[in-house]
Amino acid sequence: MDFFIDHYNYWVVIFLMMVGLYTVISRGNLIKKIIGLNIFQVSVFFLYISVGTVEGGAAPILTDGIELYSNPLPHVLILTAIVVGVAMTALALALVVRIKESYGTIEEDEIHELDHSL
Amino acid sequence: MKPNLILHVVSKFLIPLIIVFALYVQFHGDFGPGGGFQAGVIFSAAIILYALVFGLDAAEKIIPSHVLRILASFGLLLYAGVGVVTLLLGANYLDYSVLGSTQIAGQHLGILLVELGVGITVAAVMLILYFAFAGRGRT
Amino acid sequence: MENNISLLLVAVPLIAAPVVAVLPRGRLPWAVTLVVTFLCALFASMQLYGVLSGGLISYELGGWAPPWGIEYRIDAVNAFVALIVAGIAAVTLPYALLSVEQEIPEEQIPLFYSAMLLCLTGLLGITQTGDIFNVFVFLEISSLSSYALISLGRKRQALTSAYQYLIMGTVGATFFLIGVGLIYSQTGTLNMQDLAVRLPEVAHFKTVNTGFAFIMIGIALKLALFPLHLWLPNAYTYAPSVVTVFLAATATKVALYVMLRVLFTIFPDSFLLAAHARELFIVAGIASIIIASVYAIYQEDVKRLLAYSSVAQIGYMAMGIGFASATGVTAALIHLFNHSLMKGALFMAVGAIIYRIGACRMRDIHGLGRAMPWTFGAIVIGGLSLIGVPGTAGFISKWYLVAAALEQEAWISVAVILFGSLLAVVYVGKLIEALYFKPVTESGKSVTEAPLMLLAPTWVLVFANIYFGLDTELTVGVAEKAAAILGVVNP
Numbered sequence: 001m002d003f004f005i006d007h008y009n010y011w012v013v014i015f016l017m018m019v020g021l022y023t024v025i026s027r028g029n030l031i032k033k034i035i036g037l038n039i040f041q042v043s044v045f046f047l048y049i050s051v052g053t054v055e056g057g058a059a060p061i062l063t064d065g066i067e068l069y070s071n072p073l074p075h076v077l078i079l080t081a082i083v084v085g086v087a088m089t090a091l092a093l094a095l096v097v098r099i100k101e102s103y104g105t106i107e108e109d110e111i112h113e114l115d116h117s118l
Numbered sequence: 119m120k121p122n123l124i125l126h127v128v129s130k131f132l133i134p135l136i137i138v139f140a141l142y143v144q145f146h147g148d149f150g151p152g153g154g155f156q157a158g159v160i161f162s163a164a165i166i167l168y169a170l171v172f173g174l175d176a177a178e179k180i181i182p183s184h185v186l187r188i189l190a191s192f193g194l195l196l197y198a199g200v201g202v203v204t205l206l207l208g209a210n211y212l213d214y215s216v217l218g219s220t221q222i223a224g225q226h227l228g229i230l231l232v233e234l235g236v237g238i239t240v241a242a243v244m245l246i247l248y249f250a251f252a253g254r255g256r257t
Numbered sequence: 258m259e260n261n262i263s264l265l266l267v268a269v270p271l272i273a274a275p276v277v278a279v280l281p282r283g284r285l286p287w288a289v290t291l292v293v294t295f296l297c298a299l300f301a302s303m304q305l306y307g308v309l310s311g312g313l314i315s316y317e318l319g320g321w322a323p324p325w326g327i328e329y330r331i332d333a334v335n336a337f338v339a340l341i342v343a344g345i346a347a348v349t350l351p352y353a354l355l356s357v358e359q360e361i362p363e364e365q366i367p368l369f370y371s372a373m374l375l376c377l378t379g380l381l382g383i384t385q386t387g388d389i390f391n392v393f394v395f396l397e398i399s400s401l402s403s404y405a406l407i408s409l410g411r412k413r414q415a416l417t418s419a420y421q422y423l424i425m426g427t428v429g430a431t432f433f434l435i436g437v438g439l440i441y442s443q444t445g446t447l448n449m450q451d452l453a454v455r456l457p458e459v460a461h462f463k464t465v466n467t468g469f470a471f472i473m474i475g476i477a478l479k480l481a482l483f484p485l486h487l488w489l490p491n492a493y494t495y496a497p498s499v500v501t502v503f504l505a506a507t508a509t510k511v512a513l514y515v516m517l518r519v520l521f522t523i524f525p526d527s528f529l530l531a532a533h534a535r536e537l538f539i540v541a542g543i544a545s546i547i548i549a550s551v552y553a554i555y556q557e558d559v560k561r562l563l564a565y566s567s568v569a570q571i572g573y574m575a576m577g578i579g580f581a582s583a584t585g586v587t588a589a590l591i592h593l594f595n596h597s598l599m600k601g602a603l604f605m606a607v608g609a610i611i612y613r614i615g616a617c618r619m620r621d622i623h624g625l626g627r628a629m630p631w632t633f634g635a636i637v638i639g640g641l642s643l644i645g646v647p648g649t650a651g652f653i654s655k656w657y658l659v660a661a662a663l664e665q666e667a668w669i670s671v672a673v674i675l676f677g678s679l680l681a682v683v684y685v686g687k688l689i690e691a692l693y694f695k696p697v698t699e700s701g702k703s704v705t706e707a708p709l710m711l712l713a714p715t716w717v718l719v720f721a722n723i724y725f726g727l728d729t730e731l732t733v734g735v736a737e738k739a740a741a742i743l744g745v746v747n748p
Contacts, residue, residue, distance in 0.1 A: 051442040102413040191275035198272045213320030
């Protein structure tokens, strides 16, 4: 039981990861796919940041009288990854807007039918 | 759009505060938590709030789209330009130490300029994105 | 100055991208991009020369020493791949002018070239950097710009294929990120050299093994290794001609380079040898050679035919990795180089046809070979190279691959390589038959030869196909050196 409680951050990460990936795969709605992809990415952000925690460590801002800090590197890496994620989401949404304009739908199966009825 | 007095008053009160906070996050970034990414997003949030309350046309009068495009490029060029200057001063790319008289002053100036570039680009890109999506299908 | 070449190779296109984005319409954005790609090609060849004569180049960004700072670390492997990317970009750009003017709306042209430059920045960045997280960032820079580039294709399917690529590409990149996070949590470092030192100590941990698997799947998605190739045929088919040429000749090659780096530099050899990873590569290679080639035979669209053939060619490279021997990796690297030459030439020739008739379905191109002799010639020679006829570049890579298979007495692999060439004969033959031996259609009678601006770059690559089929000193020499640097030995 302790095994589960001690590693609770990993369980959260794995749960979110699976939710996200499952949404990407199973949903036919293009917007829902993007939401799934975002959940998937956020789970990875959690993974990095929770790994960077040092037990008893303070936030990594230089302050007098504090000896132990958390590892700041994962935070920096994830800041970059968040920006990449924002860019990805914006681009994906832009594509969905254009798809909606030229197909009139954002359901994957309907788009598939439209492409093959030509 | 029907003008809503409460929204107008509250947002006119909030927008300057948001901008001041954005500037604080921007220029405090070298001493504490903060920096260009966060500041840029907060700054653009102020303009987006303005656009939501007063309409897209009013917001585009403050910052026209072509200015935003130039600003987005300018920010990136400022970042890269700092790197080029350090190269020309004989150090490695983005080695800020040579920018000031002492190493610390150089590092300080370098990170300030780089974060400024990041902030300008992020704010401009966020607004471009908002205008692009919000303006879609209007004309 | 000389030390800075490795940095400038990435910085120059990065600085040029925002400048090009705000330039006025007209031909100026193209001209600036052209100059930048030529500069990059120059830098890349100087870098390769420097590495071959002087050895390792190490560049510390911001003056921060590795493993804390980001280091650009160039040996023969990166320099070779960087030269391919920059060289292909320099050949593609002269070709781009007319094709882009025809296919892309005028107001989007500056942004188009800006995205091209960003894509080039990302691809070159991946080859230059010695930091594995930096690889992820550059991978996403190149991927995001290529999604945007693909979506600019003229048909509306371009949008859906860009979306499909975006979803699969992002899942792949995120898998890579998970893997990097897992090995970072065990080693506390992101520098590739430092990882190579520290990983053997922790290699038995399950976390590291899981990280390895995640990284492999992530790159395999980007590489379009069978059965993770589903995004590739659509993306290549519906992208604008120039984008197809550029991506087909560079993007998957850079992914293959990352694969080699991760397998042979970062992780201890035991990961590839002990587990069944080797067999997996060979099986995936065999499956993609046979299945993708068969698919290629039945395609009605010329670009899609060539795209499936690309998946098959990636199979050959995966097979080379799977042999895990010096000869195998050399073969993979040679094929990486030669395949960019042949697919570059072929997609350029097809792009010339599209420039003239606006389509490239099999029934549209009947008999056009006689009206467009130079384009037809390029397709014939490119096709022969794809098959692997002696005297063309394709023969050299197949030769080394067969040699690597014979070394290990992998008879099935030898048979598959030869059978794959036979299948290539079929689909190239089908293409040539349609172009030359079928009667001309009504609309095809007025077609004339493509303009010189399109033909000249095509023929540069065609001649490169013949040249590197006869003079193998550069390709084989560098590839052998690169394989030695990666530390692969014949078992």
